Amino acid sequence: MLTANDHYRSRFGCKMYKASISFAKTCPNRDGAKGTGGCIFCSAGGSGEFSSCIQKSIKEQIDDAILQVSKKAGPDAGYIAYFQSFTNTYCSPEELAKAMGEAISHPKIKALSIATRPDCLPEETVKLLEERAAKLPVYVELGLQTSSDETAKLINRCYETKEYADAVKRLKDAGINVITHVIFGLPKETEEQMLDTVRYCVEAGTDGIKFTCLYVLKDTVLEKMWKAGEFEVLGREEYFDIVEKAIKILPSDIVIHRLTGDGPKKLLLAPMWTADKRSVINYINRRFA
Ligand code: SF4
Numbered sequence: 001m002l003t004a005n006d007h008y009r010s011r012f013g014c015k016m017y018k019a020s021i022s023f024a025k026t027c028p029n030r031d032g033a034k035g036t037g038g039c040i041f042c043s044a045g046g047s048g049e050f051s052s053c054i055q056k057s058i059k060e061q062i063d064d065a066i067l068q069v070s071k072k073a074g075p076d077a078g079y080i081a082y083f084q085s086f087t088n089t090y091c092s093p094e095e096l097a098k099a100m101g102e103a104i105s106h107p108k109i110k111a112l113s114i115a116t117r118p119d120c121l122p123e124e125t126v127k128l129l130e131e132r133a134a135k136l137p138v139y140v141e142l143g144l145q146t147s148s149d150e151t152a153k154l155i156n157r158c159y160e161t162k163e164y165a166d167a168v169k170r171l172k173d174a175g176i177n178v179i180t181h182v183i184f185g186l187p188k189e190t191e192e193q194m195l196d197t198v199r200y201c202v203e204a205g206t207d208g209i210k211f212t213c214l215y216v217l218k219d220t221v222l223e224k225m226w227k228a229g230e231f232e233v234l235g236r237e238e239y240f241d242i243v244e245k246a247i248k249i250l251p252s253d254i255v256i257h258r259l260t261g262d263g264p265k266k267l268l269l270a271p272m273w274t275a276d277k278r279s280v281i282n283y284i285n286r287r288f289a
Pocket of ligand 1: 026027028029030037038039042043085086087117143
């Protein structure tokens, strides 16, 4: 199993930390361009509740993020500017170029990671990312969640799965490292469908993968479905049984950036085991050491 730590150490020669940045303010799934209301699991913060305040400049946000981990990280650590919330390529290439330029000018930043959707990567944007990738490592994180178009409809993802495969190809041709986000436990999905998603990512050529257990946040459509008993969240053992099977599908050179995620505590309704980060880490260490 190739972990993100192993990958970063061999690529950068040091331990790397992510400095989360709030840059994008919305996504095409919220403003009506593709849909309204967003993906059914997504909170108002657009998957970026951990990042620093959007009113601050990018440099200030990076400084804040570094300060938070500096004791643990030490002076030799490197940092990745992580454009985390909403859809960070859902803007003009000029706006994105300016924001990335600000991040890169920070002396501690050694790489960029841009979270986005496959349907928000026009040629000019890919060209811009390619130009940046010629100067420093660029990762693009694509929210696929599932390869099933049926489930995609149910979760209101508002793009077809084939757009993901096309985006991976174009990004890789441009020399960009692709990380794919996958969710296990989406309503009505069987374990085989979840593992099919992993197979699909491998076939598409993703360089890395992030697994997350579906969690229910307050004030989302998913909350209503969960309260109506339309689906059940995965238990810890059940979730990591699926993760273990997924790992076996992955070729040894695909980097596993995350085995599970943890939702913002103030919004989390279920499953509550994901909130106990320390116990989850201990469990992962015991099971996957
Ligand atoms: S998950 Fe991403 S694409 Fe979906 S609503 Fe949230 S920010 Fe938009």
